[in-house]
Amino acid sequence: MLRALPGVRGETTAQAETLLSGLAVVEAVGYAELLPEAARVLSDAVASRNGSASDAHVLACAWLLDADIWSHDRDFAGTGWPSWSNANLLRALESA
Template sequence: DEAYRVIGHVRPSDLAVLESLLELVTIIAREDVADEDRTAAATALSNGPASRNGSVTDAHLLALAWTLDADLWSHDRDFAGTGWPSWSTANLLSAV
């Protein structure tokens, strides 16, 4: 719903593109990510050497990556030092 709201407001001409992209995306419910994983992810982020700012706002993303055994695509340096693969756009483009 949020994607439709934002794209509809910012670039309504791209709503058809959004439709196509959403056909490729699987939405994972919060309940499908274990509470233990979210807690462990928060701990990993708060202890991560990249920023050491204690921010755990992205713990749900790290826990989801663990759940799906998937790498992260983000420019957020907080994932560095968690022991989980994360890619910036530049690094991802260099690798493919």
């Protein structure tokens, strides 16, 4: 599908297809029991300080899958769970 897009380089589509092949959709029922704790942790996180728990599903999925979070949302700072912005992730990958 990506290869049919005009103006997109073959290397770019190959990289995108590699990334997308590793993605899986997580059913809400899979992380539902983690949501209350994720909401509590987010509402107490220093970075947000606004009590927002709107991203609790993201944190709950990260816990479920033992995966880092890739986001520019600063609300994950202070949760005790690894999160990466594009810039920080690129720097880490370049130095690896």
